[in-house]
Amino acid sequence: MKLKQDDLDWAVRKGLLSDQKAERLRAALKERRAQATEEPQAPKEQDRRPASSAPPAQASSASSRLDLVSVAYYAGGLVAIAAMTWLLARVASLFDLGPVALALIALAYGAAFGAGGWILRFQKNLRVAGGLLFVVAVTTVPVAVFCLRPWMEPWIKRADLWLGQPGLLDVFSEDGLLEGIATVVAGAVALRYVRFPFLTAPVALALWWLAEFSIPKLLVGGLGWTAHLRVSVAFGAAMLMAAYVTDRRTDADYAFWGYLLGLLAFWGSLLGLLYDSEAGLLLFALANVALVLLAVLLDRRSFLVFGTLGTFGYLGHLAFEVFADTILFPLALAALGVGLIYLGIKYQRRRAAIERLLWSRLPPALRRLSPRQRGRQPS
Template sequence: MTLKLDAHDLTRAVSAGVLNPGQDQALLAFLRQQPEQHASFQLAHVAYYFGAVLIMGAMGWLLTEAWMNVGDIALLLIALAYIGLFTACGLSLWRRGQQIPGGLLGAVAVSLTPLAVFAIERLAGVWPMDDGQVDYHDYYVYVQGGWLAMEAATVLAGLLMLRLLPFPFIVMPMAVALWFMSMDLSELFHGEAFSWEQRRDVSLWFGFGLLLVCFVVDGRTRKDYAFWGYLAGLLAFWGGLSLSDSGSEWGKALYCLINLGLMAIAVLLRRPLFMVFGALGVAGYLGYLSYEVFEDSLLFPVVLTLIGLGVIGLGLLYQKRRDALSDGLRTRLPAALLRFLPALRR
């Protein structure tokens, strides 16, 4: 748990005799000199992340066709200039104690790696899809085996950036590149017959594998690198799972059980992300059941409202009793299993 202190709190501590007069100002000055270590929902931090995502979009999936007409040399120079500029600015901010904006700029630089590799491949004449039909924008839309060099370079750039700026969000563009790579490798092996259902299954299993990797990393690093990996893994796993349709009631019930399992993992690991995705899945299954039972009934919206209120109540319960729930669940597990669980982050 992170405590937020201000000058008023320290003044009260002096009045209560906890601190001697003058110590409050010295402590406040010390705290203000410390670098930002954790992201939060402060307005400034929201602006930092929104700005970073906006830049990633502008130079990524929102890149217009006009940029393809400037020429490969100009495209490469622009990409390298952006990468160098964002890296230098990120390092400068990091060294001045502004770790959140500095680390985000490093993540932006990593996200530009595919654009630079795209231009290099075209200039070197090794672009595998040089048929006039595939442009850089398609990298974010279509599954193609020819994207592999761009994805591998992004992962490598992310690893190098983490050595310069050990900021957890840099894991996110790396995870996205690995997700794309899993799709493209599958397309390479399956050929043109690689169907939507197969892509969905690849996404599901890739997400599951990424969650396992993050579980191994979780609690074993000084910074919380697992958070963004968990988010990317849940998006891939839960998305693939939710798009699956077994066509049977048993399959839908199994879907609900898996989501209940995600909620249990949230309590066990003290990770609200799992609670969010699990609650959405359970709510979706309950909504399906209520539709089947109350189809064409005036009670249908009432039942959905009750489900929504139940989800909110569950969130409040988890928020208030998170520590007690996770500690209580862990005490019921075998000692051999507890050794494999990551240390809890307070």
């Protein structure tokens, strides 16, 4: 059976292949067909291998070449975003334009990049480059909203008088509230039509900003820092749950940024809540152990990083503060570290067998909860 371009596009639209995997498969097939054209005579030994097992040197070369292209794409996207910010600042200082004119410039900038993304992705079949231009287009929306703030304030004051709500202007003036909401809406609309995982990055960043700064101030007002942290913990947990649901339903990695920034909001705020007492720090350490276990269940390294940082931070607290005058505790801690290294070596050597054993022992209910059910479970 021969794979055609339409087959790969269909697989990406259905979520069966990510954009990057589709591009790698396309490049590998093109290279394989070129070699077959150049050397049609006797098949060599490597030609008898399955299509997925390219020679090691050849595979690494293609991979590194594609990685460099991806780096260039992403770096170009960041430069385009920085250029937009610089352009608006220069235009505002040189021409003394009003907020509406600046917002229109930002939206025109975004429309140009959106049109370029559409051409590259859907006409030129440059899926990653086109997707990144859509990301740049999404980032222009909060910039346009920020430019419109001075224009909106008189209208909000009139709404204050009409509704009899004197605090309405304060609500909409919260740091980044309107910009964050606009980013989430623009990102959701873009994701509806363009299946590109990195589009979740500005959405997750906006949600993190709302969780850390805008929503806590809006909900708790002057109730204090503790209430702020509680709202941030709850919002971070909600982000993690939304990322988990996304991870369960998609094959491409649309959940990475939700997990990362949800963990940042949840983990940092939880530390702030529990830092004042030994019992609180112990609970924080147990929560970090749970994160390490979730890293195995969800197959997510971000959980492992945060869980390891929290666990070792607590062990450092015990070593340098609680048991600072005891020589046996550091020795026991050193022995524990050596033992963990030894277990890590053993695990690395027998990883596949250990994962199969653990997976077979998991209750069916837990197996169904893991995103490995998408087809990544050990065979």
